[in-house]
Amino acid sequence: MNDTSVLLIAPRATDVRTVPCAHCGLPATHRPQAEAFCCTGCEMVHHALQDAGLDATFYRLRDIQETGPGRPSEARLDAMFLAELDSQPFLDAHTCLEADGSRSGIFQLDGIHCAGCVWLVEQMPQILVGVGESRLNLVRGRLRLRWSPERVSLSGIARWLARFGYRLQSAAQEPTGVPEAERRLLRRVGAAWALAGNVMLLAVAGYAGLDLASEPQLAASARWMSFALTCVALVYGGRP
Numbered sequence: 007m008n009d010t011s012v013l014l015i016a017p018r019a020t021d022v023r024t025v026p027c028a029h030c031g032l033p034a035t036h037r038p039q040a041e042a043f044c045c046t047g048c049e050m051v052h053h054a055l056q057d058a059g060l061d062a063t064f065y066r067l068r069d070i071q072e073t074g075p076g077r078p079s080e081a082r083l084d085a086m087f088l089a090e091l092d093s094q095p096f097l098d099a100h101t102c103l104e105a106d107g108s109r110s111g112i113f114q115l116d117g118i119h120c121a122g123c124v125w126l127v128e129q130m131p132q133i134l135v136g137v138g139e140s141r142l143n144l145v146r147g148r149l150r151l152r153w154s155p156e157r158v159s160l161s162g163i164a165r166w167l168a169r170f171g172y173r174l175q176s177a178a179q180e181p182t183g184v185p186e187a188e189r190r191l192l193r194r195v196g197a198a199w200a201l202a203g204n205v206m207l208l209a210v211a212g213y214a215g216l217d218l219a220s221e222p223q224l225a226a227s228a229r230w231m232s233f234a235l236t237c238v239a240l241v242y243g244g245r246p
Contacts, residue, residue, distance in 0.1 A: 107155075195243065216228065
């Protein structure tokens, strides 16, 4: 090998490893002295949260609640959609003009996953000038907004939300049927009711005279069965 040869050194296996993404928790490749992200979208949203000073509380609230996959990327908004949000026909159809000149309306917000999402969206009045109210229903994804059109446009609000992966649309565009989050909650409620109903039936036997003195084995079995069913109803039905 002569002096002009280039020596190529392969990276050590210890320099690259798989760690959770700093934003959504999915597997990501980590290199020394750099935050790990699974995609460019997660990196953009993570830095947007940092720039707004909202990252610490957002991630704390997200992590204390069971959630699905994190938002993979910043929401995409095309120019035609933004123009429609500010059009007078859209505002007349989906919002109300208040006595003080502000506008209010209820919108569907896609991309909501956890308590951190709710907290972040409800910080809008403190961060975005012109927004007077921002209240979000986590289960249904419904956002109640009140804003001053002279100070901020509806498309400006949509752009702010899109930075964090949320897409604003009219409530009329919500898919038909019950949202998946509400279906999961209904399943929990239904299971808890069914289990509680069986506990009540076992209790009827006790009211009818079944006790440890007359039927010790049967009465003890009924009590333990009631205890087990009650635990399942409380843990599964009451977990949220």
